[in-house]
Amino acid sequence: MTASVSSTAQRSFAETGPGTPVVESVRVDQVTPGARTGLTVRLIAAIVVAFIMLIPVIWIGMTAIKSRPDATAVPPKVIFQPSWDGFIGLFTNRTQLSSGALATQKKRTDLSYWEKIALIRGMRILGPSKFVGQLRNSLIISLASTFLAVALGLLSAYAFSRWDIKGKGDWLFFILSTRMLPAVVVTIPIFLMYRALGMYDTHIGMILLYTAFNLSFSVWLLKGFIDEIPKEYEEAALVDGYSRLQAFGKIVLPQAATGIVATAVFCLIFAWNEFAFSLMLTSARARTAPPSIATIQGVGGIEWGSIAAGTLLFLIPVVIVTFALRNYLLRGVTFGAIRQ
């Protein structure tokens, strides 16, 4: 359909020629090189590409709900009976029962739903695994550090946006360049520093570190959002007798609300996904989920079902957030420098 439209446009152009004025306007999307391919072809191609890009993610989802034998089947199974094995493996510590113990266990009637599933594999649930605590650590550390990074970032973003501070460009340059430092490089001295201060493997240590890590990002992104709020609003408020802080609280904050939320969500994802610092600066108490999912080992081989279950749990919030943030993604990945 589109192809015919564009060919009409070209015929009419050929008839009128360059000398005479073009009467009808030509739609640009039909002039660009892709026009002839047609939008339907593009749609189909885009669906195929999106599917290929998402195969690993889909595969994670499928493996997460496979039973233990199905997860490691040779050749891999595309059609299978869903099972909770992966999640049970992730959240619990189990023990393999001997045949005698298994028989007595099977006679019991007071077993919970989960225990019955574990019993199918001949296993008994001993208690919750370390992963539960690590997921909680991930939550505490990423929420607290996001709050701090956004709060501090908001203040300095406001100052950098509204006032001509001496050496402003240099300060902003400095703030951004801290973000470019490789984690491994700063970790060695921070590790020694934390060890000396007793902050190694503590929540507070990780929260402060992630705050520092996200701060440069939040300053840059929030400055972009605040720049867009006209100065005149505050000036009007100041004339009306508001103090600077009142104007900031009552005029700027509500106007910047969307930007603040978007920034917070980005910081949350960074902290949620972070691996290197957590690997090197925590061990048993404050370890977050990513380094532990990466090292889940089962009895006799890697428990892929459990890894997939953990990965899936970890991905779902990120996927939801990606959709919620889709209009801000470009700003986010360019530190607010480029806006759509």
Place this chain on the structure above:
Amino acid sequence: MAITTTVAATQPPPPRARRFELGDSTIQKLFILPTLVFLIVWNIFPLLYSLYLSFTKYSHSGKLPPIWIGTQNYAVLLSDPKVWHAFAVTGMYALLSVSGQALVGFGLALLLRAKFKASGLLTTLILIPMMLSPVIVGVFWKLIFDPLMGIFSYLKFWDPATAPIMLRDHALLGVVIVDVWMWSPFVMLLCLSGLKAIPDYLYEAALVDRAGPWRQFWKITLPQVAPLLLLAVLFRTIEALKAFDVVMGVTGGGPGNTTEMVSIQLYRLVFQGQAQTGRASALAYIMLIVILAVSNVYVWYLNRIKEA
């Protein structure tokens, strides 16, 4: 927006007595200082400390204090073929994965630039990989690449029995594939915004001049997108030079040292084995100088684009 202004204008002004009111310059300092203190304590101080350590013989697992040995660490590192190997692997990895991402990302952007049914939804779906945790997804790619259980061997290109065993024979390429998969969407996102900003009249003029699609691509599309494509490439280069998460997830630096990037070598030097903290600090500084050089180009370029 209009509502806020009227609210501000019509509400009775707050009482004039302002005992606690702060001047603008005090507020400036109060607002900026916490951020700077944070960045100095967690970035600048550690950097200075590790600069000092890089000139000492020190192991954090031992009881001895750092002993000053001058530039010996640097001399040993720079004459060590293993260090050069790590830099070569990192360079190769950066070159392959960034050029792969640039090609795939730009191609995806060209495909998705037009508005068609569900194009927004599909664009968002394609962007998902770059939001995921690199290490976790990296680990899972190990299963995908597994010669027996992984779906990679069962692709239609080859017979599963003779399919390449990526993580044994082509480990670096395996990591590159994962990185390209994760980060092409990033390049796509930047290119898309560049493509959408191309003014329509350029293509109209090209049509008047009877320039074919190929010529339009080379003379209009590519030069117009170039600044953003370059920005994406610069950013991805910095990230590839720093590569740690994805590689740790997929190969952990192995087999042997075939995918041992500088950052992984650094990690192994401090946290695995002999805990050579002093020497690792020196290696960190060598790495830092390389990355800072590229980063400064990036930040400078970003500022220039922002001002334009």
